[in-house]
Amino acid sequence: MSTSIFTNQNTFKLLNDWYHLMISQKVNEAAALKKEINERKDEIKDDQNLLMYYSLLDFRYKVLTNGLEVTRNGFEEVESLFTPRDNFLMFYYHFFKGIHLTSISSFVEAREHYEKAERLIESIPSEIELAEFYYRTAAFYNYTYKPLEVIKRGNQALELFKKQIGCEINVGLCKNLLGGICIHLEQYEESEEYFTSAIDILQKQEASELILRVRNNIGWLYASQNLSSLAIRHLSEVVENMPNHYKAILLLAREYHKLGEEEKVSELVTKGMEICNQNNDELYKHHFNILNEMNLNISTERIEKTILEGISYFDKEELYEYTKEYTEKLGVCFYKQENHVKASEYFYLHHQAREKKIEKGALK
Structure with missing residues (x-):
């Protein structure tokens, strides 16, 4: 790892600590440290490399606190600075650019950036950051259906997070991810086992919002088996508590469509489309448009x-x-x-x- 590019090592360490809090899903602690870091903005602005690292982490903080509402221009602040040449900053530029592009459903371009980041993987300074990279790329390959990559990287992340102190939430999220790929592979019993374990871990950490993410996947699990009443029960809970969770809204609307509930489908499609138009998520716009036409028939x-x-x-x-x-x-x-x-x-x-x-x- 090359950190000599940072003239103020104390501030660099503070930024690095902030990133580690984000990785381990410690939202309140990350918010508190962000306030402390913002008090040093003048120091950060004096060092171009520190400013780039801060801007990258500020984007990552937005993903942590409001990942479902990352917009198409959400990476503009980083790109307005400069193109990094140091391997450490280049790794994080490409890694986080990949996260951004995944969030807005630009998957081919996202893969290019993840691959560029992976070629710089030796720049990663610690196992927790390596685990985060494996987890995020596993999630990407889950979206784009490369199950072997999901299983390989998901398990790599899981084993690394298990070794870290204070990363119990990450272990739960890895199990949630592996449960998701089991649905793709129609291994429903294994999927349910992963989700049950994930919820047990997350309940012990009182991670209520993340538990809803797992419940969304459980809804998907039941929907995949045409168990609509069970799917609706779980997905309704997610939508009630996370009203902007457009992925859960789509799954819920599809289940009501199976049951011929045209008015409920129409209401959910309208709501989902409003959110997707705000976020400019092209993938889900197409899903909602197709469901709308099928519902209108x-x-x-x-x-x-x-x-x-x-x-x-x-x-x-x-x-x-x-x-x-x-x-x-x-x-x-x-x-x-x-x-x-x-x-x-x-x-x-x-x-x-x-x-x-x-x-x-x-x-x-």
């Missing part, structure tokens, strides 16, 4: 047009799981209408997306 052609708009985005971001899901829905719609040419076309596209998904998830 005015015509298969309108549903087809909206799904094709989504598929254009999904393929651009290599999200073949969603292309697979929605082409199958279109194939079924046209089959029911006895439009066998269209049905055949979309079942073939479903097959192609499945092949791309398998290829993407394969061990390289």
